[in-house]
Amino acid sequence: MDVKSAFLNGELNEEVYLEQLEGFHRGKVDNTLYVKLHQDQFLILQVYVDDFMFCGSNTSLASEFANLLKTIFEMSLLGTLRYFLGLQIHQTSKGIFISQQKYATKLLTKLNMTECKSVSTPLCPNSKLSLKCTTESVPSTLYRSIIASLLYLTTSRPDIMYSVGLVARFQSNPRLSHLQAAKRILRYVKGTISYGLHYIFSSTLPIIAFLDADWGGSLPDRKSTSGYCYLLGSNLVSWLSKKQDTVSLSISKAEYIAASQAGSQLLWIHTTFANLGLQFSGPPKLYCDNQSAIAISKNPTLHWKSKHIDIKYHFLRDKVQKGLIDITYLPTENQLADIMTKPLLPQRFSTLRALLRVVPRPF
Incomplete structure (x- = not known):
């Protein structure tokens, strides 16, 4: 209304x-x-x-x-809800499909890229963007406009969340290589213009989260990138790719910091759905592919492996001890949040994209 x-x-x-x-x-x-x-x-x-x-x-x-x-x-x-804040919503007995095809089409038209050649991934697998690029400068106004448009597109496209977050780090002094990376994302969007999020009906609705961290992956400052995917049942309801605030001294600490932040958001989502009257049989699950980070979260004693971690990140340890979060090991090959932390090869990327149910319109 x-x-x-x-x-x-x-x-x-x-x-x-x-x-x-x-x-x-x-x-x-x-x-x-x-x-x-x-x-x-x-x-x-x-x-x-x-x-x-x-x-x-x-x-x-x-x-x-x-x-x-x-x-x-x-x-x-x-x-019936069909269009809201740029989101196209299709509802049938087979489920709900949310996309931004009209918005993406207008964006490509605005940038004269409707006839560009599409690519299979939003970033090159070996992409290494840095502040110290030797390429020429580009107008910051144009670059920021593209980034702002792409950020809004991530509302229904979690598959470009990491790549957009990466190119957004260079808005203060964009170079030609940064602009080319941003345009590659647009080329990927052009080839997947009809893609969106497909939600299916389910009788079981556990809340689960996947988290991952790319240790020291940010070349300018060697900070790690955290990635999160939150699901209600098998449906993706929230996602994020974010550079961590501090430099981690090990992969375990990077994963533990990511897990603490994921746990905070997981409890917020759990409380929100509980407000809607949903009842859950147990605490929400948090899936992590680092055994050491899990061990730190379950150890009530502060020891040398965790003494350099800021106290605010021990939020997770407190919630695990109280039984409010269940953190569980998951092999890396099954880690959905991997798509939120690093450039991936086409096959791995398309597999994770399908598991997140980012698909062409199914009906």
Whole structure:
């Protein structure tokens, strides 16, 4: 629904009071999320400025809510969600598909790249970008515009999350090699323009997370890159690729720092879904492919392997000890977050992309 909010552009000379909708309770971790639970029925409302989405356990409950709002506010009901903030949403009995094909097409047209040659991966497998490039400078305004557009595209394209994050590190003084890397991402997008996230229906909904770290992979400062993938059942609900704040002295410490950050976000997601009325049989699982990092998280004693790690990263150890997070070993070949930390060969990249359900529109 879209609320007509022209009054926000005027000056108010009186006090305005807001009252929460009757029967709703605000989410504990998201102040724009509202939930109404009544017996075995529920209604969920997500607000974004003057737009909002809502869904219910049955059609009559949603219709009743919409009619109630229309009697109080001047607003238009846009029907079944199909387009929201640049996201195209297709809903069928086979699942939900979210993409940004229209947005990506406009971006390629804007940059005169609709006829460019596509590539199979967003980065060359041996790509090594650095601040000390000898190539000529390029206009920073153009470069930043491309980066900003690509960052928004990662809303539905986790397969380009790492590559976009990498080229975004060079916005202060972009060089031709950096621009070429950014345009390679666009060439990859051109070849996968119809790709998006496919969500399937499932009766089992455990919350699990995959984490990985590329030790010292950032050439300018030798900092590590953390990668995270969070799934509800088998469906990807959140992802991130981020350079760590400090330089790690070993791969174990880089993985442990990544695990601590992943654990924090994992608990936030777990609490959010619990607010929606979902019930879980056990603590959320955190999958890590480094045995040493797992050992540090389960050892209640601070020893020489962890004495150089900032105390804030021992958040994970505390939650593991309390049984709020279950951290488990996973072989590297099964680590989904690998796609968030480094350039990969085409076969490995396409395998992980498919496992994340980033696919062409299936229906």
